[in-house]
Amino acid sequence: MGKIIWLLAGVVVPLILVKIAYAVSMVLVLPKTKGALFVSTSRRKIRAILEAVSMSPETRLVDLGCGDGRFLRAAWKRYQVRGVGYEINPWAYFLARAKNGLFRVPTEVRFRDFMKEDLSSYEVIFCYLFPDVLRELSPKLRQELRKGAIVISCNFPLPGWRPQKVIQEGDPIYIYQVS
Ligand SMILES: C[S@@+](CC[C@H](N)C(=O)[O-])C[C@H]1O[C@@H](n2cnc3c(N)ncnc32)[C@H](O)[C@@H]1O
Secondary structure, eight states: OHHHHHHIIIIIHHHHHHHHHHHHHHHHHHHHHTTOOOOOOOHHHHHHHHHHSOOOTTOOEEEESOTTSHHHHHHHHHHOOOOEEEOOOHHHHHHHHHHHHHTTOOOEEEOSOGGGSOOTTOSEEEEOOOHHHHHHHHHHHHHHOOTTOEEEEESSOOTTOOOSEEEEESEEEEEEEOO
16 A cells, blocks of 8 residues: 555656646647647657758757757757757746756757747757748748758748758658748
8 A cells, every 4th residue: 555655656646747737838838839739859850950951069050949959959969059949838948948957958948939039140940830830930030031041840841932952751851041
């Protein structure tokens, strides 16, 4: 009986709390994310992207909706680039901050809506967002980004943009360059 109580207190209850935190965070931000869930890009895809787009430590990199921040950490590991991530899901934001701390990665995570930010200074823009969000983001990027900036969109294309390259890694990864 004692063992069961310890199991409940130590494993089952924390797991349930994590599930609740995940669900509540998701529901809170659904109107902004237009149904997009906090789903992470696979490590295989991240590797393929970092292979295709090379960066330097000075590159201004951003992940629009960074989730748990894994893309930015992988970019730091490979290119020592200090990217910035925007995230409005409180659970994802918490995970990104916690994992950055745990792995001692100096990428920055901002608890903000990227649609309200000025994105003009970024040179490499990564996103894995739903088509409805991309429809709103597309004209903003066209207006703000400078010539030569690279946009990487996982799974879904940016409406109205012509990709420079499409990588097939399970799902397509679209790579654009602002001309
Ligand atoms: C499919 S997940 C991708 C996470 C991460 N980029 C990755 O590839 O692993 C999309 C994330 O974008 C976030 N998001 C959607 N719209 C946003 C907005 N306007 N501002 C900030 N974050 C947003 C969601 O909360 C979600 O965590």
